[in-house]
Amino acid sequence: MKSIITKGLQDLFSREVIGYVIKTALMALGISLLIIWLFWGTLTGFVASFLGWIPWEWLQTTGAGMVTILLVYILFIIIVSLLTSLTSEKLLRQLARKHYPQVPANGTPNMTTSLLLTLKATGIFLLLFIPAIPLLFIPIAGQAIMLYLWSILIKRPTIYDVSALFSVEAEIDTGRKTTTLAMVASLFNYVPLLNIFTPVFAQILFLHAALSLKR
Numbered sequence: 458m459k460s461i462i463t464k465g466l467q468d469l470f471s472r473e474v475i476g477y478v479i480k481t482a483l484m485a486l487g488i489s490l491l492i493i494w495l496f497w498g499t500l501t502g503f504v505a506s507f508l509g510w511i512p513w514e515w516l517q518t519t520g521a522g523m524v525t526i527l528l529v530y531i532l533f534i535i536i537v538s539l540l541t542s543l544t545s546e547k548l549l550r551q552l553a554r555k556h557y558p559q560v561p562a563n564g565t566p567n568m569t570t571s572l573l574l575t576l577k578a579t580g581i582f583l584l585l586f587i588p589a590i591p592l593l594f595i596p597i598a599g600q601a602i603m604l605y606l607w608s609i610l611i612k613r614p615t616i617y618d619v620s621a622l623f624s625v626e627a628e629i630d631t632g633r634k635t636t637t638l639a640m641v642a643s644l645f646n647y648v649p650l651l652n653i654f655t656p657v658f659a660q661i662l663f664l665h666a667a668l669s670l671k672r
Contacts, residue, residue, distance in 0.1 A: 458634070461669070462641060465662040468552055469654055474661070477548050482653035485536040493529060500528060524590060531586070534652055535579050535610065541656035542571045542614045548657070549622055549664060557668040566621040574614045582610040600647075607643035608636055611659045615639065619663045638662045 468474055493500070550562045586606050593599040612635055642659035645651045 458637070461638070461662055461665045464556070464665045465658060468556075468661050469658050473548065473551060474657060477545070478653050478657055481540050481544065481657075482537060485533060485540055485653075488536050489529070489533045492532060500525065527593075530652075534607075534646060534655065535582075537653055538611055538614070538656040539572070539575045539579075541660070542575050542618055543568055545618065545657060545660055546622060549619065549660060552661065552664060553623065553668060556665070560623060560668050562622055564621050564624050566618050570621075571614060571618060574617050578610050578613050582606055585609070604640050604643055607646050607655070608639035611642065611656055612636060612639040615656070615659045615663050618660060619667055623664075623668060634666065635663065638666060 546566060553560060553562055589602055589606065592602055616635060639659055642655050642662055645655045645658060
């Protein structure tokens with residue numbers, strides 16, 4: 458696990474990865490701003506309506522702004538995750554050739570499948586996130602819950618993207634190991650600007666976890 462994370466961090470801050478992430482983040486920012494501009498009233502109305510059911514008056518007043526900002530932040534991360542899933546194939550092939558030249562990249566992720574898996578993961582994430590909002594204000598426990606929810610958002614799409622490209626589904630452990638790696642990658646979501654690296658970092662970690670077994 459330690460070696461996988463070390464290799465992943467080395468790749469993450471390489472020139473090709475940084476260039477890819479910046480381009481993806483700029484596209485995601487433009488899409489996010491457009492969505493916010495079109496649906497800002499709907500978003501703020503939803504937050505006010507949802508918090509109105511919570512019996513904690515302090516959360517209804519001081520928490521409304523925080524929840525709205527958090528939802529905007531989540532929207533941006535979801536779009537970054539979606540774009541990464543749809544456009545990272547070339548980058549993953551480059552990294553695989555650099556570290557594992559003996560492993561053929563003989564597959565191609567299906568764009569429709571990637572999109573559906575990302576949307577499904579997003580739906581599950583939101584389904585769990587919305588009722589968990591009051592818990593997020595609990596120190597430490599709230600952050601742990603949020604970290605696990607972040608991992609749900611990227612785990613299943615990342616497993617597909619890597620396994621479809623390198624035919625390594627059998628090598629990717631779909632249990633605790635991948636959940637841990639997804640949570641490690643999701644730590645970047647707590648740092649503004651670095652959060653744009655989360656989806657591709659997860660892909661890199663899963664790539665090393667799977668392809669290192671094929672040496």
